[in-house]
Amino acid sequence: PKPIPLPKALAKLPALSPNQARVTRRITFTEDMMAGRFFINGKTFDHRRVDFRGRVGDLEVWELENQGDMDHPFHLHTHPFQVLSVNGKAFPYRALKDVVNLKAKEVVRLLVPLRNLPGKTVFHCHIVEHEDRGMMGVLEVS
Incomplete structure (x- = not known):
């Protein structure tokens, strides 16, 4: 079979503005390496707890801060996001x-x-050991 040609341009994405955001959430990542525990906003994961509640159709700003000494690849299920800035840039x-x-x-x-x-849905560190040791939260959208 003949290969399909690559597209000449990427798909256009809507220009979202943080000024249209309904809410700003602050999310901190920390770890206690001696205890082997990982935290989001000072808490370990509890599937019975809802950490954030949002509304369908809303735009939100999420400010992620890694206060720890290790990288934490942040993963959000279901709702793709756009990166606004890294360290203010x-x-x-x-x-x-x-x-x-x-x-x-x-x-x-x-x-x-x-x-x-x-x-x-959930959001978490994408390093499985960090996620399994508490670095995960629940988002409920209604």
Whole structure:
């Protein structure tokens, strides 16, 4: 079979503005290496707890801060996001992502459009040992 040619240009993404955001969420990542525990906003994962509640169709800004000494690749299920800035420096291009690496002592700002997909989903560090040892939270969209 003949290969399909690559597209000449990438798909256009909507220009989302943080000024349209309904809410700004602050999310901190920390770890206790001696105890082998990992935290989001000072808490370990509890599947019975809802950490954030959002509304379908809303645009949110999420400010991620890694206060620890290790990288934490942040992953959000269901709702692709756009990276606004890393340590206050504007991200060089617009793209939909579901993972962004959060380096030690780094702050990353995201624009999170909550699509028409109500229900519970999770966000977490994408390093499985960190996720399994507590670095995960629940987002409920209604």
